[in-house]
Amino acid sequence: MTDNGTNFTGAGQFKFALVISSNANQTATAAVGAGQPSFDYITSYQVIGGGSGYVTAPAVTVTGGGGAGATAVAHLTGGSVTSITVGNTGNGSYTSAPTVLVAPPPANVSYTTYWSNDNTSNADSEPANAVGVSVTNGLFTVVLGDTAQPNMTANGVDRPPKNAMLNQRVNELGGTLRTSVRQGFARASFALKTL
Numbered sequence: 367m368t369d370n371g372t373n374f375t376g377a378g379q380f381k382f383a384l385v386i387s388s389n390a391n392q393t394a395t396a397a398v399g400a401g402q403p404s405f406d407y408i409t410s411y412q413v414i415g416g417g418s419g420y421v422t423a424p425a426v427t428v429t430g431g432g433g434a435g436a437t438a439v440a441h442l443t444g445g446s447v448t449s450i451t452v453g454n455t456g457n458g459s460y461t462s463a464p465t466v467l468v469a470p471p472p473a474n475v476s477y478t479t480y481w482s483n484d485n486t487s488n489a490d491s492e493p494a495n496a497v498g499v500s501v502t503n504g505l506f507t508v509v510l511g512d513t514a515q516p517n518m519t520a521n522g523v524d525r526p527p528k529n530a531m532l533n534q535r536v537n538e539l540g541g542t543l544r545t546s547v548r549q550g551f552a553r554a555s556f557a558l559k560t561l
Contacts, residue, residue, distance in 0.1 A: 382493070382497065393468060395417070397411070397412055411466060413448065418446055420445050436453075436464060497515055
């Protein structure tokens with residue numbers, strides 16, 4: 367941790383939570399149609415998976431295959447891509463099927479908190495109470511779930527989900543600064559270790 371560009375030494379106030387996120391919206395997938403290229407041009411596309419959560423037609427990018435200039439237009443029904451039509455067949459130099467990429471929909475993220483230092487965090491909210499931790503030359507160590515620490519509850523999560531993130535917040539000048547520390551966890555014998 368730094369304070370005005372200098373490694374901080376002193377008492378720090380931190381809030382911790384183990385959080386998992388999930389995105390309800392899914393990106394559509396597509397490919398060129400069967401038998402493409404047709405006489406070195408791209409004349410059809412197929413939707414492999416329509417995705418979900420689209421509010422406007424997404425951009426479609428066509429790359430590779432030895433040619434250039436092919437474009438495609440996505441069409442939606444009920445928030446999913448249901449068809450892709452040809453915008454431009456390309457320059458007539460396609461020797462193999464190009465890759466078709468559909469832009470993702472806007473995120474629809476939800477969070478689940480598995481544990482927080484004082485058990486008050488819910489859906490990625492900030493815990494109510496901070497844990498006092500000694501910081502030396504910008505570094506600190508804390509055992510999550512060490513009940514000997516004031517405002518630290520036992521960590522009841524034996525195995526955090528694969529995509530669980532450590533959310534750390536630092537109290538600063540009476541407010542809270544949410545740090546960019548969102549670290550994944552790896553399983554280790556008898557302990558949790560940040561990556």
